[in-house]
Structure formats: C-alpha cells, structure tokens
Amino acid sequence: MTANTHMDISLKPADDLFISQQREFTVTLISDTGIDTDKSITVKKVSKNIKFDQDVSNPIKLVYGDKSLTATADLSFTVLETVGNNPVHDGDNITFEIDTDATSSGIIFNNVNFTGKAKAMNNKMEISINQKADLVIGQSVSFTVTLSSDQLILPDKHVTIKNANIKFDQDINNPINLSYIDGHKKAFAQLSFTVEDPSGTPIQDGSQIIFEIHTDAATSEGDFNFIGFIGKANEIDVGSLALFVEKPYLQTPLISNSKPLENNFTPVYTTLKSKSGKKLVGTPIFITSVAAHKMNEFNFKDAGNIDIIPEKIGPNDGIMLTSDGDGLVKFYLHPKLALVGTVELKAIILDNIESLAKKIIYIVNYIEPGYMNSIGTPDIFGYDPSGIYANSGLPYFMTSVSSYDTVSPGDTILFFVKDLQANNLKFTGHKLLISNPKKQLDQYNIKIPYSIFEQQSKPYEFSYSVVKPTGDTLYSETLPVTYLGGVFYEPEPEVKRSYDMCIVHPSIGVDPNIAIPPVNSIGYDNIMKYPGYTYNGLFIEIIRSQGNDSKAKLNPVPLDITDITLNMYINSDNKNFTKSYTKQIDLKEIGGPGNKNSIYFHIPYDDIIGINWRGNISFDYQFFKDEIIQYSAVWDGYIGTTPPPGSN
Numbered sequence: 031m032t033a034n035t036h037m038d039i040s041l042k043p044a045d046d047l048f049i050s051q052q053r054e055f056t057v058t059l060i061s062d063t064g065i066d067t068d069k070s071i072t073v074k075k076v077s078k079n080i081k082f083d084q085d086v087s088n089p090i091k092l093v094y095g096d097k098s099l100t101a102t103a104d105l106s107f108t109v110l111e112t113v114g115n116n117p118v119h120d121g122d123n124i125t126f127e128i129d130t131d132a133t134s135s136g137i138i139f140n141n142v143n144f145t146g147k148a149k150a151m152n153n154k155m156e157i158s159i160n161q162k163a164d165l166v167i168g169q170s171v172s173f174t175v176t177l178s179s180d181q182l183i184l185p186d187k188h189v190t191i192k193n194a195n196i197k198f199d200q201d202i203n204n205p206i207n208l209s210y211i212d213g214h215k216k217a218f219a220q221l222s223f224t225v226e227d228p229s230g231t232p233i234q235d236g237s238q239i240i241f242e243i244h245t246d247a248a249t250s251e252g253d254f255n256f257i258g259f260i261g262k263a264n265e266i267d268v269g270s271l272a273l274f275v276e277k278p279y280l281q282t283p284l285i286s287n288s289k290p291l292e293n294n295f296t297p298v299y300t301t302l303k304s305k306s307g308k309k310l311v312g313t314p315i316f317i318t319s320v321a322a323h324k325m326n327e328f329n330f331k332d333a334g335n336i337d338i339i340p341e342k343i344g345p346n347d348g349i350m351l352t353s354d355g356d357g358l359v360k361f362y363l364h365p366k367l368a369l370v371g372t373v374e375l376k377a378i379i380l381d382n383i384e385s386l387a388k389k390i391i392y393i394v395n396y397i398e399p400g401y402m403n404s405i406g407t408p409d410i411f412g413y414d415p416s417g418i419y420a421n422s423g424l425p426y427f428m429t430s431v432s433s434y435d436t437v438s439p440g441d442t443i444l445f446f447v448k449d450l451q452a453n454n455l456k457f458t459g460h461k462l463l464i465s466n467p468k469k470q471l472d473q474y475n476i477k478i479p480y481s482i483f484e485q486q487s488k489p490y491e492f493s494y495s496v497v498k499p500t501g502d503t504l505y506s507e508t509l510p511v512t513y514l515g516g517v518f519y520e521p522e523p524e525v526k527r528s529y530d531m532c533i534v535h536p537s538i539g540v541d542p543n544i545a546i547p548p549v550n551s552i553g554y555d556n557i558m559k560y561p562g563y564t565y566n567g568l569f570i571e572i573i574r575s576q577g578n579d580s581k582a583k584l585n586p587v588p589l590d591i592t593d594i595t596l597n598m599y600i601n602s603d604n605k606n607f608t609k610s611y612t613k614q615i616d617l618k619e620i621g622g623p624g625n626k627n628s629i630y631f632h633i634p635y636d637d638i639i640g641i642n643w644r645g646n647i648s649f650d651y652q653f654f655k656d657e658i659i660q661y662s663a664v665w666d667g668y669i670g671t672t673p674p675p676g677s678n
Contacts, residue, residue, distance in 0.1 A: 602645025643670025
C-alpha cells in the first residue's frame, strides 16, 4: 500500500508577525503508515529579517507520536528590528523553507515553503528583565510589565501569568491589575518571583525557567502580544560575584564649590559565572555598601556612561545592574564633592547570596592641619631646602614617616604632592599599609619615585594623610620640595610589555597612512593647526582587535577593553615632565578616515609646545585585563616644538 504523507506547519501566511516579537510554531508530519524514526527536519532559505531560536544550521530532530504515525518539531523565531543598519519595515516579506529526510514506506514528504509579512506593532508589551536571563537558584527577581501604545489603552484591565514553573509572589491564579499613566497610553504592573519550584522540588542547575505574560488590555488598533520568558536556573560561583575595583584610591576636592577632578572615578566590575564555568547572561544583581547609606555619597554611571540612580531595596540604597552578553557587570563610581572616607561595596543576589568587593575604596585628600593638629612632617633622605637631586641615578628617593599617637595596624598612609604654581594637589598613587609600626615608621624605608614631581625645577609641597580603618583621617604638615633632576622621566623599566605600541599621528588626523614612526622626530609642523583642520597637537591611536595570537610577543588590545591610561614622558634641556591621559576622543570628533575599532587620545598643543630640540619623547599605555594590569610596548622618538619666528 502506498503511504499518504503530508507535512505542514501551524504558522499561516495571514498570521501577524510583529516586528521585535517572538513567534512559535510546530512542524507536523502525518502518514497513514509508520514514519521512519530518528529523522530530522531542516530549515532552509531563511530571510535575513528573522532569527530562529534554534540552531537551524543543523538538522532538528523529530519527536514521534503513537506508532510513529505523526512526528513533530517545535520552532520559534523573532522578527528582527534591523538587518545590519537597515530597519525592518511593515510589509517586508518573511520567508523560509522546511525540508525533511523522513520517509514513510519509501514515500517522501513535501517541502513547506512559507511566506508571510512583517507587521509593525504599535501596541507593545515589555518586561524589564532579559527574556532569556540566566537566573540563580533561590534568587528573588522583581520586574515591571509595561504596556505602551500611541492609542488609548482600555481601562480596568489586567495581566495574567500562565505556564509558570517557578514561584511567583503574587496570586497568579487571579488576574493582576494594571496601573495607568501618560493619559492611558501606558500601563504597568510590578511582579516578582523566586527561582524555586512551586511544588517544593529542588531546582537543578541548568533547569529551564518558563512563564508567559498575557493581558486582556487592548487599544483601537487591537490586542497586545503575549511575552514568553525562557531562562535558565544556575548555581552561581559565589567567587565571581566579588567586584573588582581598578582604582581603590580616589581623590576628591575638599571645598564644596570646587569642580570635580578630571577622570576622578574608578571602573568597578565582575564577570558572573556558574559553578560549571558558564558565563551568566542577563542576571540581575544588587550592589550596595556594607555600611548603611554610603551609596548616597557617590554618583554612578553604567558601562555606556549613562547615570544610574540608586534605589532602596531592603534596608539600604544601592544600584541594580544586569550582566551583559558576556556575563559582565560593570559600572563607574564617582565620588561626590567634599567627602573623605572609605566605602566597602558588596554585590547581592537577592535575597541571600552576597560577596564583598575585592578592595575597599578610599576617598582621599590632604588638608593642611596646622602644626598643633598635625602628626608630623615627611622626611626625605638627603633633603635640601634648595632642591633634591637624584645624584645616585636611582629613580626613587627614600622617605620616612614619623610615629604618631594613634598608630595601629590597618592604617593606610597616602602620599600627596602639590604643584604650587598651578595650585594643584594630587594623590601620587603611592601608599603604605601599616602592619608593623615599629619596623615601618621612623626610618628611611619607603621608596617614592621622583616621577611624582611631574616637572623639574618647579616648587612642590610633599605631604601625607593617614586613613584609619574607621575612615577617620589624620594629616601631616607639608615639606617644600623642588626636584632638580638626575633621572629621566621614562616608562617603568621592570614590567612585562605584551601589547603593541601606540601609533602617533600629527594634528591633521588619524588616517592610517599618516603616522609618525618611532625613532623619528616630532616637530612644530606636526602639532600646528592647518587651514581647514579642526585640531592642533597630536593624536595617539591604540589598535584593538578581536583576535590575538598567543604565540606572538606583542598583540593588539582586545576589543572589549575600553578603559586605558596613556602616559607621555618628555625630557629636554628646557622641559622635563610626565603626564597621563584617560579622556578619549571619538573618531567622529577627529573627522576623516581611521580605524573604527581603535581608541584615540588627543594630546593638547599646550602640553607639547616650546620643547627645545633635541628632546626625547616616549609613550606607553596600560589597562586592566582579567584584573591584572597590562602594559604596552614603548614608542620612543625625538621632539623639538619651538615655534619658528613669526608663528602664532
């Protein structure tokens, strides 16, 4: 007997295929004799404006019914909002083909060719969590359901939860009321659940979390599409919850009307992982301070430099963040004005999994205490009021801190310099943690590099602050210092350098064909402003690339690195100084051709004008990767930028 075979899909050409929405359907094979087992379907000729949730580059196994007279496969796709840079429009064709290698008594099944239309949806329902989030077993998750339209939403409507396999805090057997705003063009409901099985059965690592949100709300344009959540339950590696602080010491002005110091912030981040090592995507975590109300002393920005507003959850204020597609949780912490102290952060998987940050953050500064309130004066070995000179050739000097009455292990001594001409006080980045006061104080055993004095033959003041574990601060008196030279300002000689040297470009732009090679000269003509061009000075380019060669001595910076510090070192017979830059400039601001993956810095004209020939100039850069500081190779060259007679 010849078999009667038929293959069909539950999706019909007239069905609404809303842009940005997911659509599920079933492929069904039917025969009046048995269908060959262990067969698959194949999805072909998929239009670029949809993306299947399944890996359609490989065959998808069929699931067989009674006596193998039927076989099915469940599929789903999302209608994309854009294809590349091009938006998907209302009425665009959506196409694909379904084929199978299954037969029945030697008879093949017909292919199914589908053609439908993308449809713009003005009625939108969204949820504030990732619809495919990796969540943590036992985690409490709060989220908002938001309905929006350009038409009025009918009043007194509800949302309902269906097909949930986790424990909601609301009674999901009954509809949940919507609240209305924006003249009934928006409606919302606050919902929450715990990643637990409602039956009390323990949830296993890797288990699927599912629920659907439906609504009876509608507008004159029609109904709202339901939203499906399909996530995963995970056992978190608690160690991955510990936040890494790149710059644990931040300086803040002590005068309330002072401007914030440039680049006075620290990146804070971690990559969330499960115990099996999988990166957790879309996982919400709450970040707060160990001590109550400390979060109000800071401003926060996300990885895209957008302000984050702290919110109160439980007893304390904090910020709620979600891991990105690589499991990364990242934000920037900026101290507010006129605050000195410490803050210890912790990250929490609500409600009961938490981890302290790997470093305490110190908000530091120096204020002259006067003799009676001071704890001493810094002492430099070989100090001379007329100036200090590195006559030994060593790049550092030895200093001593006097004992003070309240000294105790855990105190941190922070060293400062003040440029008296510029009236600019800076934390040097150098510190001493007290563990044994008798061995560490009252003797010349603290090394401080001469490079803290950023320019030779200028008057500075050298001082220190002591930050107690409680956050209380003590201050020394100042010591006048003029550094007279003796060692070059140069990149750190004893570090491993694993990344490509930077590229130095003249003032006319960052065209790859216009660069100043190393061991060449930077002259006035390289930094002047030319007619028709926007900038003077120099541009420094740092190449980034997705792929690195583990066998290569040097590599470009990985694409996911965005926070980089560029260092410049200059030594000439009239100017000797070092300067660091963290503020970047966009390729669009520079104008003209350039590598869109690179990071660029602008060296202002005023920073490098008037340097006598033949000076030495060097550049290097540094960044953190996997919580370890990395260094680039050094660009070395010569400089002479004295303006010619008659120039402006």
